[in-house]
Amino acid sequence: MKAQNLLLACGLTAGLLAALPLAQPAQAADAGVLHIFNWTDYTSPELLKKFTKETGIKVTLDTYDSNETLLAKLKAGTTGYDLVVVSDDFVKIFVNQNLLEKVDASQMPNFKNLEPRWQKRDWDPTAEYTVPWQWGTTSFTYDTKVYPQPVDSLGTLFKPPSVFKGQVGMFGSPSEVINLALLYQGYPLCDTDPDQLKATLALLEAQKPFVKLYNSDGIIDRLTSGEVTMSEQWSGDAERARMAKHSLRYVFAKEGGVGWMDNLAIPVGAPDVANAKKFINFMMDPENAAIESNFAGYQNAVAGSNKYLQPALASAPEFNPPADYKIVFSPGCNAKATKDFDRIWTLLRK
């Protein structure tokens, strides 16, 4: 009798348990629809509408919050996506793991529109696999009302003044947090030197009492609502946050900033390669690149797109770093560095 009761009780709740969304279902591939997988808050809806209008191809969008998530998803098997966006330091990893389809972008009609410096990128010298999506810098934003003194160093983020106690937001991804900390200390990105890594862990542990949370999503909202008064941030998000709250300021620190470029690519096994290529060519058109920049607030790599930009954006300080600003691109961390970063990330939050 008892066992029967238990079974009955379990049965009643089993249905509910099944309804609990524990795993995200994989996308089903349906013909004639282009599936894009991009970072959160990073794809202009207007751009997608224009593409559909010009080509008749419908587009769906899913989002993710870190390169690691994207890598894990693609490694786990076909996801049904036709286009993904990969950061510069991850392109080589994706290529070496045979996760990207060759697109030979240099043969596309619009390739000539790319600024010459971005036609040859270190991580994809012949544009065999990718084209630039957006690029910018990683630094930090703070509220000048909370801290009126001049700020010109990453030290304000990593060794904050007492007014920021419990008020700082940091990214939720180990590579973003640790590489900026390495840059601040003058060490190379993706460092593997034991003593320098120990120093980095000590730096981040000392910073932790000032940190409110480690999360890469919803930073603009937290900064503008005053939930955090200083946060690690990407330049374009900083521009959007400042538009909503004018006392926010993005810092071009004397130590430099971490540069990044996201790149549009086609994953191996994409159901609709031909249409995905159409979209890649579409993105290298100055007007279309400007639509995306107007939305995301990041620089694009297409020459002549400036005249289509909103004036406020074209002249935004976040968009125009000083000429002598040091921008360091990550070379892509090797297995040893990844393991060390993981150790720092675990010990920091043990």
Added chain:
Amino acid sequence: MIKLRPVFWLLLPAVGVIFVFGAIPLLISLVYSFLTANPYGGVAMPPTFSSYVQMLFDQDFDGSLVFMPDYIWIAVRSLYLALLTTMLSLAVGFPVAWYIVCQSPNRRKVLLTLVSLPFWINTLIRTYCWILILRDEGLINGFLKWLGIIQHPLPLLYNQGAILLGLVYTFLPFMVLPIYATLERLDPRLIEAAYDLYANRWQLFRRVIWPLTKPGIAAGTVLVFAPALGAFLQPDLLGGGKQLLIGSLIEMQFTSSRNWPFGAALSMLVTFAVLVALAWQSRRSKAGAEARA
């Protein structure tokens, strides 16, 4: 030739579902936990015990193997939070289930629908809603400020209390429903009989109601404890990712750390903890049945 009874064919679909959705993923995790990590995600040969060694001894920055108690601490903290979640859910869930049973059949239906209503909305969205309620500029702090009770916002979000709240909130229905199912089948004449025999309210609860609802409580306890132990959404979103729980640690191994075997080994640890809880429960209920016999 073996002649199979019809009951075999009737059971086959259920057994098949359990095998495909339960046993196979568990077996894959078990096998993965004994393989070598591919630095870019996934697993590689050769087989090794290193994932299990890593739970106690990990490589320092200079490559030397050092004792690392931190994973154990993370596991203990998760266990503590899961147990606390279970006890709080029981403390809240039992009276709720009792209250529902005492209502008229029509009201019961409405109340049961209300209990399961949260499942109509995605867990992620509901967890985000808690952020909107709890944050410094959120509903509660805004209201208290408006009343003039507080000047500075209370730190309601990004701490262990917020994680606990999120866990209890998410898993409470799993406690209420099985207890309700057993309470509903409770014979009211037994309660009358207890009163006739001069039992007071406490004795009635302790000697009659509690023993008779134990199967429901046992089911609810397991259904809350198991997912609470492996949860990562609530610690990451409501805890601000500042303190790792074992669920977040496992999630991290499959994403940024790219150490699938270690993630699989940690999952095995969680599975083992749940199995121990189940075994303990069944031993206790057996012992209880024998004591009464």
